[in-house]
Amino acid sequence: MRKKLLFILTLLTVIILFSQKTRAQSVTGNVPLSIVLSDAFSITLGATPSVVFTYATAADYAGSKTVAKVGHFTVVSNKSYSITVKATAEFNTIAGNATPVSLSIVQVSIDPSTPATGATYATLALTTTSQSLVSAASATVSTAYNVNYTIATAAGLIGKADGTYATNVIYTITQP
């Protein structure tokens, strides 16, 4: 009888031990994590966006001039995007000119040193209507564009009155 009791006790102990082992299971805490994606994009101009062409000497008039703007604007876009460019207005007119200075003497292009974007680039003569500069660029967390402004020939600048001819250039980014 005692033997039996002892045996049962042993069994119970073993069971308890096993029980404890089963109790030492893992405990979990469930944290919901979600990322909310909305379409978002921005275009931010670099530190010194102004572009100035200076024609002071005969040599200036004789050749081609390029103003290279490194990091001219930076694009962030969660989707593929395109950029258009236009001038807000024609150059101001200065009295004494038979014909005004044409916007189209200024060409805008993306410098090849710009990081790869997968886009198609165009070289545009400025007008007051939007023209496609960057087409179908890949989505980017940040791409800084190097932009070149070029006056290929001063032919459109000769015979004009002294002074400063100014306008504003607008870059517009769109997601398709």
Place this chain on the structure above:
Amino acid sequence: MKKILLIIAALLAIITLFNLKANAQTVTGNVPLSIVVSDAFSITLGATPSVVFTYSTAADYAGSKTVAKVGHFTVVSNQSYSVTVKATAEFNVIAGNATPVSLSLVQISIDPSTPTTGATYATPALTTSSQALITSASPTIGTAYNVDYTIPTAAGLIGKADGTYATNVIYTITQP
């Protein structure tokens, strides 16, 4: 009831579509662009500016001689301009001549092969005072002039001592 639910569902779908479209907005960046124009002009001589008349044979004396200087000088000017010509001094005197060789036996003219300039050309005989050669030429980013130096008759060269008679010719460009 089912119909109403369907309508609501359809409405929600349309609203969502419009939302998407509203998201595909445009963002712009504005760049000031200016061209500073100042009056500038230059006259640059071609590679081999020297002009040499050689009278070594009887035939030389018998006829008219022309030294044609192609691309003799190149003008850049943002405004209309004129060019005058003069000699810095009379020809050097060589002992034994009753009268010195006169500057005026050399005539200067613009060759018709010169690109169109819109100017009026004169054919002055050289003197030590400035004379108009090119009057009211159109502004240019680079016009190369072909200039002819002519001694129509050697009458002023006969009865003179052997030797080299030399002077310098000066071209002066002015903007009105």
